[in-house]
Amino acid sequence: xxxxxxxxxxxxxxxxxxxxxxxxxxxxxxxxxxxxxxxxxxxxxxxxxxxxxxxxxxxxxxxxxxxxxxxxxxxxxxxxxxxxxxxxxxxxxxxxxxxxxxxxxxxxxxxxxxxxxxxxxxxxxxxxxxxxxxxxxxxxxxxxxxxxxxxxxxxxxxxxxxxxxxxxxxxxxxxxxxxxxxxxxxxxxxxxxxxxxxxxxxxxxxxxxxxxxxxxxxxxxxxxxxxxxxxxxxxxxxxxxxxxxxxxxxxxxxxxxxxxxxxxxxxxxxxxxxxxxxxxxxxxxxxxxxxxxxxxxxxxxxxxxxxxxxxxxxxxxxxxxxxxxxxxxxxxxxxxxxxxxxxxxxxxxxxxxxxxxxxxxxxxxxxxxxxxxxxxxxxxxxxxxxxxxxxxxxxxxxxxxxxxxxxxxxxxxxxxxxxxxxxxxxxxxxxxxxxxxxxxxxxxxxxxxxxxxxxxxxxxxxxxxxxxxxxxxxxxxxxxxxxxxxxxxxxxxxxxxxxxxxxxxxxxxxxxxxxxxxxx
Amino acid sequence: xxxxxxxxxxxxxxxxxxxxxxxxxxxxxxxxxxxxxxxxxxxxxxxxxxxxxxxxxxxxxxxxxxxxxxxxxxxxxxxxxxxxxxxxxxxxxxxxxxxxxxxxxxxxxxxxxxxxxxxxxxxxxxxxxxxxxxxxxxxxxxxxxxxxxxxxxxxxxxxxxxxxxxxxxxxxxxxxxxxxxxxxxxxxxxxxxxxxxxxxxxxxxxxxxxxxxxxxxxxxxxxxxxxxxxxxxxxxxxxxxxxxxxxxxxxxxxxxxxxxxxxxxxxxxxxxxxxxxxxxxxxxxxxxxxxxxxxxxxxxxxxxxxxxxxxxxxxxxxxxxxxxxxxx
Numbered sequence: 001x002x003x004x005x006x007x008x009x010x011x012x013x014x015x016x017x018x019x020x021x022x023x024x025x026x027x028x029x030x031x032x033x034x035x036x037x038x039x040x041x042x043x044x045x046x047x048x049x050x051x052x053x054x055x056x057x058x059x060x061x062x063x064x065x066x067x068x069x070x071x072x073x074x075x076x077x078x079x080x081x082x083x084x085x086x087x088x089x090x091x092x093x094x095x096x097x098x099x100x101x102x103x104x105x106x107x108x109x110x111x112x113x114x115x116x117x118x119x120x121x122x123x124x125x126x127x128x129x130x131x132x133x134x135x136x137x138x139x140x141x142x143x144x145x146x147x148x149x150x151x152x153x154x155x156x157x158x159x160x161x162x163x164x165x166x167x168x169x170x171x172x173x174x175x176x177x178x179x180x181x182x183x184x185x186x187x188x189x190x191x192x193x194x195x196x197x198x199x200x201x202x203x204x205x206x207x208x209x210x211x212x213x214x215x216x217x218x219x220x221x222x223x224x225x226x227x228x229x230x231x232x233x234x235x236x237x238x239x240x241x242x243x244x245x246x247x248x249x250x251x252x253x254x255x256x257x258x259x260x261x262x263x264x265x266x267x268x269x270x271x272x273x274x275x276x277x278x279x280x281x282x283x284x285x286x287x288x289x290x291x292x293x294x295x296x297x298x299x300x301x302x303x304x305x306x307x308x309x310x311x312x313x314x315x316x317x318x319x320x321x322x323x324x325x326x327x328x329x330x331x332x333x334x335x336x337x338x339x340x341x342x343x344x345x346x347x348x349x350x351x352x353x354x355x356x357x358x359x360x361x362x363x364x365x366x367x368x369x370x371x372x373x374x375x376x377x378x379x380x381x382x383x384x385x386x387x388x389x390x391x392x393x394x395x396x397x398x399x400x401x402x403x404x405x406x407x408x409x410x411x412x413x414x415x416x417x418x419x420x421x422x423x424x425x426x427x428x429x430x431x432x433x434x435x436x437x438x439x440x441x442x443x444x445x446x447x448x449x450x451x452x453x454x455x456x457x458x459x460x461x462x463x464x465x466x467x468x469x470x471x472x473x474x475x476x477x478x479x480x481x482x483x484x485x486x487x488x489x490x491x492x493x494x495x496x497x498x499x500x501x502x503x504x505x506x507x508x509x510x511x512x513x514x515x516x517x518x519x520x
Numbered sequence: 521x522x523x524x525x526x527x528x529x530x531x532x533x534x535x536x537x538x539x540x541x542x543x544x545x546x547x548x549x550x551x552x553x554x555x556x557x558x559x560x561x562x563x564x565x566x567x568x569x570x571x572x573x574x575x576x577x578x579x580x581x582x583x584x585x586x587x588x589x590x591x592x593x594x595x596x597x598x599x600x601x602x603x604x605x606x607x608x609x610x611x612x613x614x615x616x617x618x619x620x621x622x623x624x625x626x627x628x629x630x631x632x633x634x635x636x637x638x639x640x641x642x643x644x645x646x647x648x649x650x651x652x653x654x655x656x657x658x659x660x661x662x663x664x665x666x667x668x669x670x671x672x673x674x675x676x677x678x679x680x681x682x683x684x685x686x687x688x689x690x691x692x693x694x695x696x697x698x699x700x701x702x703x704x705x706x707x708x709x710x711x712x713x714x715x716x717x718x719x720x721x722x723x724x725x726x727x728x729x730x731x732x733x734x735x736x737x738x739x740x741x742x743x744x745x746x747x748x749x750x751x752x753x754x755x756x757x758x759x760x761x762x763x764x765x766x767x768x769x770x771x772x773x774x775x776x777x778x779x780x781x782x783x784x785x786x787x788x789x790x791x792x793x794x795x796x797x798x799x800x801x802x803x804x805x806x807x808x809x810x811x812x813x814x815x816x817x818x819x820x821x822x823x824x825x826x827x828x829x830x831x832x833x834x835x836x837x838x839x840x841x842x843x844x845x846x847x848x
Contacts, residue, residue, distance in 0.1 A: 028697045034804065036563065037611050044567040118570035173581065179611055194610040194617060195804055196796045197697060218697040223794050223803070230684055230691045396565045397557020397809055416568055427569065439561065440569035 024519055025202075025215030027500070030228045030237035034195050034221055037178035039165075040158045041109060042116040046242060046268070049155045049511040051219065054200060055096075056158030056183030057207070059087055059106065059137075060149060061513075062267070064506045066322050068149045072101065072159060072184070072207070073137075076152075082144030082462045087137040093207045095161045096188045103131035108162040110139065112172060122151045122423050125460075144460045146467060147420035150267070155511045156419070159184060186212040186515035195221055206515070213502070213518035232258070232495060239496040239503065241510030244270075245368055246309035252495050259500075262493045265509025266320025269417025269424065270490035271313045272369045274377075275403075276410050278483045279445040282347055282356055283409060289482045290331075291341035292410075295384045296377055297333040302488055305372055310488040315475040316425050318417050318489055320507075325472040328479035338384045355385040361411035363399045364392055369490065370412045400439040414490060415440060419507070421471060426455045429478060446483035537826050544822040545599060545815065549592050552811050558584055559608040559809040582608055595812075599819070605812035609805065614816040617801060624694055625797030627709075628790065629782050631717040633775065636724030641771060643725070644732025645764055651737055659729050666726030671785050675719040675792035682715060689715050692794035716793040720785050724778065728771060736767040776832030780825035 033047030040052025059073040068076065075088040093101040107129040114123040125145040130138040141148070151157060164182045169175050181189045184207070187200035200217040220237060222228035229248050231237050233255060243249060243260075252258055274296075282288045302312050317324045347355040360377065362370035371392060378388040393399035402408050418424030427433050427440060431447040451474055458470035479486070494503055494510050502516035560578045564570045579585045583594065598605055604614035647656035666674075683691040690696070695708050739745065740763050748758045787799035794800065798817050805813040 026698060033566075034609075036566070036609060044569075047566065116574075118564070118567040118574055120571045120574075193620065193796065194612060195801065196693075220693065220697055222692060223791050223800065227679070227692045227792075227794055230679070234683070234687050234691060236691060236696075395557075395807055397555075397561040400561045400565055401557045418568070424568075435572055438570070438572055438575060439564060 025213075027214050027217050027239060027514075027517065028237045029217060029219045030222055030231055030240045031219055031242075032222050032225055032228055033242075035192075035198070038181040038189060038192075038198075039160070039172075039175075039178040040155065041113045041160055041165075042172055042178070044118045046511055050241065051189075051198065051200065052158050052181075053154035053185065053508070053511055054187040054217070054513050054515075055181045055185045055189050056154070056160065057093065057101070057185045058154040058157045058159060059089075059152040060157075062150065062153050062507050066150075066267075066507055068152070071154070072106075073152070076149065078149075078462070082146075082460075083141050085139040085141070085148060087139070089135040089137065090207055091135050093184050094205050095164075095184045096182050096203060097161070097164070099161060099163060100134075101159060101161070101184045102134040103137045104134075105162050106137045106159055107131040108166060109157065109160045110137075112160060112165065113157060116172060117156075119156070119418060119423050121426065122147070122156060144462045145422075146462050146464075147422040147459070150419045151423070153267075153419070153508055154185070154513055155508050156423075186513050187214075187217060190216075197221060208515065212513075212515035214514065217514065235497065238500060239494065241492070241494045241504075243493045243495050244310075244490045246305075246307040246491075247368060249309045249491070249493060249495075250307050257498055258495055259498055260493050260495050261503055261505060262491060264494065264505040265492045265507070265511070266318060267417070267419040267507035268492060268509060268511065269318035269321065269419070270414055270492060271316070271318060271417070272310075272412065272414050272487050272490050273313065274373075274410055274485040274487060275413045275444050276483055276485075277406055277408055277444060278447075279406065280409060282345065283358070285345045286481055287341045287345040288347065289485070291338040291345070291384060292381065292386065293331040293482055293485045294334045294338040294341070295380050295386070296331075296485070297380070298331065298487060299333070301373060301376065305376060306368065306488060310369075310491045313486040313489045315479045315486055316428070316484070317421060317471065317475060320489075321417065323421060323468055323471045325475040327472075328476055331482075331485070335383055342384060342386075349385040353385055354387050357387040357389060358409040359389050359391050361391050361393065361399060361402060361408050363396055364394050365396065366412065366414070369414070369488070373412060373487070403443050404437050404439040404441070406436070406443070406445060413443075421455070422459050426459070429474075429483070430455055444483040446481075448477060448481065451477055533830070537830075540826065541819065541822055542596070545596065545819055546592065548815055548818045549595060549811075550588075552809075552814060553588055555809065557809060559811065560584060562609065562808045562810075595815070604816040604819070607805075607810055607813045609808045609810040610813065614812050617813060618798065618816055618820055621796060621798045621801050624795060625783075625786055625790070625799060627713065628716055628720065628795055628797055629779075629786055631713060632720035632724065632785075632789075633782060635717055635721040636728055637771065637775065639721070640725040640728025641732045641764070641768070644729040644734075645736050645759065645767065647729070648733050648736030648740060648763075648767075649759055651733075656733070659733065663726040663730045666722045667730075669722075670788075671719060671723055672788045672792050674722050675716070675789055678715050678719055679792070694796050716789050716795050719792070720782070720789045723785065724782065727778070728774070731771055731774060732767060735770050736763055739763050739767045742766075772835070773832070776828055776835065779828035780821070783821050783824065 035047045035051060036043055038051045038055055040049055057072045059071060061069045061071045063069050072093055073087040073089055077086045089103055095101055110129050114126050125141045125143050127140045127142045161182055164177050165172055165175055179192060186203055186206045188203050190199040190201050192198040197218055197220045202212055202215045206212060228240060232240050253260055276283045276289050278284055298312060302310060311319060314326055315328050342355055349355050360374045362374055374390045378390060381388050403411055415428060416424050428442055429446055429451050431452055433442040434445050435441040454470050454474040458467050461467040461470060492509055496503055499520045501520050502518055504510055504512040504514050506512055560575055564575060583591060607614050607617055610617060643659045647659040650656055679691060682689045690712050694712050699705055700708055745758060745762060748762045787802050790797045790799035791803045802814060802817045
């Protein structure tokens with residue numbers, strides 16, 4: 001019995017010790033995403049991007065006002081005709097294995113990303129890359145590509161060491177260094193226990209004097225957001241990025257020990273929306289789609305269902321982007337108008353008062369911004385004689401299979417802007433991107449020649465104002481013809497313990513380097 | 521010849537086991553194919569989209585573009601040579617993943633088993649002492665609740681009470697991220713182990729207490745117990761020594777038989793408590809359609825259950841001379 005008591009006492013002691021021993025230089029980040037690997041040059045997604053932009057350095061960084069800033073490149077110049085971009089690199093950058101970072105590594109990285117990155121349009125116009133000396137990189141473009149500089153952010157253009165990932169090491173998809181990455185960023189990779197946690201440690205030779213501040217970062221992976229939020233409330237983890245559930249945010253905002261940072265990550269730009277299958281009757285009639293929009297009260301969704309925690313998304317480009325156009329049709333609630341439009345479309349109510357039935361899809365995983373919204377829509381649309389059958393997919397692949405093969409009427413979907421429209425917006429609307437079996441292509445099968453024209457012109461327009469005008473018109477058309485009813489921006493908040501400062505913010509938010517992060 | 525005759529039952533048994541494992545592999549492989557969507561869709565989903573070329577390239581590199589039967593034969597061939605394949609999602613050999621996760625599951629299952637057997641037997645025996653007493657009814661009530669409540673629900677309730685309202689236990693994982701050194705490391709693991717093992721033990725406590733109660737009531741009605749009492753032995757000695765020793769036999773049987781179920785329960789408990797074992801890995805790989813990992817886990821657990829059954833069989837023959845004679 002004596003042993004039992006001493007063991008119990010020791011257990012309690014150790015519990016107290018681990019709770020209070022807040023190592024000054026260390027940080028525990030909580031996350032629900034499992035990174036497949038850490039090489040952001042060939043794998044996208046926020047859970048790879050977060051470690052990738054800390055392990056690898058990139059040519060440029062971006063300010064809060066969407067301006068490029070020096071990082072590995074100290075200067076960048078675009079030629080008059082917009083066809084050549086010249087970078088001047090620092091000469092004092094070393095990879096974590098001690099090898100110097102040179103222009104040929106940057107050339108190799110750009111070529112690797114162009115060939116392998118899932119965001120194909122990002123570097124598509126790059127025709128060739130030259131590295132005339134160790135600190136100069138010349139990028140030749142097939143046509144002007146205004147999105148290029150943004151694509152040089154840490155999140156999108158990790159500089160890989162050619163001697164580790166190059167052709168000599170075989171197929172890059174199978175390269176073991178994807179799971180044991182070597183970069184030149186502020187933190188070095190230490191270890192990864194698949195699905196459990198990974199650990200990063202300070203890069204003592206980081207090229208920015210005095211940074212980073214933290215000695216080590218643990219990223220602990222949780223199976224679901226409930227236990228993650230509980231761990232955050234208890235103080236087991238210090239920082240949680242990508243908190244978007246209104247219920248969680250509401251609950252956490254009452255906690256005096258925690259700070260919620262919401263004004264970040266505009267370039268990630270996740271939008272929650274209702275997508276129509278525009279080729280399927282009766283939704284192929286724009287009047288029917290409009291009628292459905294008018295019958296749904298978006299303000300109610302945002303203010304009541306989402307508890308005011310998520311901003312309205314007026315159109316295809318998130319409001320935080322300099323290219324966003326807020327002067328588009330708002331679809332304020334108007335039941336009479338909705339009924340009138342449906343009558344006009346010839347869909348008269350039957351004996352039971354119902355006009356037609358549609359299926360509405362979502363996934364099991366998305367409750368607050370999925371199932372709940374559909375439940376609300378079902379009751380609203382009943383008022384205009386539209387019957388909604390909700391179909392909840394048990395998991396992502398089931399849903400993706402249905403949507404990408406056009407086996408749906410309407411669906412809730414979450415799609416990301418990824419900084420420049422060329423990268424994350426065009427894909428949903430250009431008619432050349434209707435590709436069966438490919439999720440997040442133009443799965444609404446939307447076709448509009450003017451939209452194709454505008455997006456093609458904007459992709460190569462280097463004059464910012466003219467570019468904005470092209471996107472303005474695009475946004476007006478798309479909101480008016482409504483292949484999609486845009487609902488809300490998904491609020492990617494970072495929640496952290498009081499006393500933590502310099503949290504990764506700006507337009508890339510939590511997928512930016514954490515070199516400024518530290519305890520007060 | 522004599523040796524041969526002795527070996528035949530063992531060989532038959534081994535052959536049976538082998539065929540059974542193969543059947544398990546084939547059945548699982550085909551069942552998994554029924555789920556809509558494949559691992560490439562999951563990978564693409566987490567990438568935020570990808571081109572047709574990349575999707576085709578990924579499918580080809582995992583061999584998913586071939587006919588299902590061909591995939592099955594390739595997989596069987598690999599399994600026979602001891603290669604469990606490569607995890608699509610985790611980018612690692614499946615065997616490495618299994619070995620990495622195994623210790624956590626074994627620790628959890630064994631500690632839950634010990635807790636369940638000790639507490640269950642004790643409670644059952646105690647209630648058998650006075651079958652109509654207050655204690656007995658409490659044990660019956662507890663068993664009923666413990667046995668019928670879903671194990672993940674119990675886990676969540678324990679989390680709310682002991683990790684949130686009264687935060688004396690950690691909410692998740694097997695150790696603190698900032699690890700203490702030396703003895704502190706083991707205490708830290710023990711501290712993390714309490715809630716998951718109690719949760720997993722709950723249904724089995726219920727099970728074993730019911731079993732021990734029934735068995736003890738029966739044993740305590742036997743002649744030799746009456747004799748022991750008549751001899752004037754103290755009641756405690758009668759119950760704990762003469763009674764329990766005989767009452768334990770069915771419990772020993774149950775331990776062997778329930779090993780597989782305990783393992784199944786671990787999937788849920790590990791998911792609730794983020795315990796880094798095979799169960800959590802199974803859950804992750806189902807959601808991600810990571811066939812090789814899932815098949816590896818199923819194969820592993822099938823083998824485990826078979827070993828447990830074989831051991832029970834052997835134990836039987838040792839304990840009960842009648843079994844040996846019957847075979848001969």
